[in-house]
Amino acid sequence: GENVEQHPSTLSVQEGDSAVIKCTYSDSASNYFPWYKQELGKRPQLIIDIRSNVGEKKDQRIAVTLNKTAKHFSLHITETQPEDSAVYFCAAEGGKLIFGQGTELSVKP
Amino acid sequence: DVKVTQSSRYLVKRTGEKVFLECVQDMDHENMFWYRQDPGLGLRLIYFSYDVKMKEKGDIPEGYSVSREKKERFSLILESASTNQTSMYLCASTDPGTRSPHGELFFGEGSRLTVL
Numbered sequence: 039g040e041n042v043e044q045h046p047s048t049l050s051v052q053e054g055d056s057a058v059i060k061c062t063y064s065d066s067a068s069n070y071f072p073w074y075k076q077e078l079g080k081r082p083q084l085i086i087d088i089r090s091n092v093g094e095k096k097d098q099r100i101a102v103t104l105n106k107t108a109k110h111f112s113l114h115i116t117e118t119q120p121e122d123s124a125v126y127f128c129a130a131e132g133g134k135l136i137f138g139q140g141t142e143l144s145v146k147p
Numbered sequence: 148d149v150k151v152t153q154s155s156r157y158l159v160k161r162t163g164e165k166v167f168l169e170c171v172q173d174m175d176h177e178n179m180f181w182y183r184q185d186p187g188l189g190l191r192l193i194y195f196s197y198d199v200k201m202k203e204k205g206d207i208p209e210g211y212s213v214s215r216e217k218k219e220r221f222s223l224i225l226e227s228a229s230t231n232q233t234s235m236y237l238c239a240s241t242d243p244g245t246r247s248p249h250g251e252l253f254f255g256e257g258s259r260l261t262v263l
Binding site for chain 1: 151186187188189190191192195206257
């Protein structure tokens, strides 16, 4: 079955810097790759997603890139702000949605 | 706004007790899911359901069962709670439409279960 590996597990950046979180997946049939953000004490919420027919997608300060050949995808956050501090989960779907282990992002003012 | 409501935010149970976690969604979604969240392990799928009275095992179903008698309600049952089931449990629902089998997952706020 699908396996999703996410790195790093923790990430600390200064406000204004960029943050990158990377995920790899094992099932080449996976074709949908969402990213969820979970603020402390709150529920996970979808922030961006990408499908296998697209290599990159942007939404304001966040972007996701997908390399199907290498089976990895990444979340890029530019001009980070303290409110970006949260746990971020990647996921891959090829029938079932499988989540990565999560990355705790801390943005220091 | 989609609302997914989990009946209990915090529960403390004793080993061997039967535990019910209830989840209700108000958007007529067909698909409902139960995940378990543990630090360093992400969200792991316990059970899911694509229709009333239908259920499928996820990746970690051992020690759990589910019930979906009505479309809006999906219950997770721990028949005999054990200490290794201490965790945060998240319910989610989605209406797949034509985008993917899952579409956007809408999560409840979670139920933190402690088994002593």
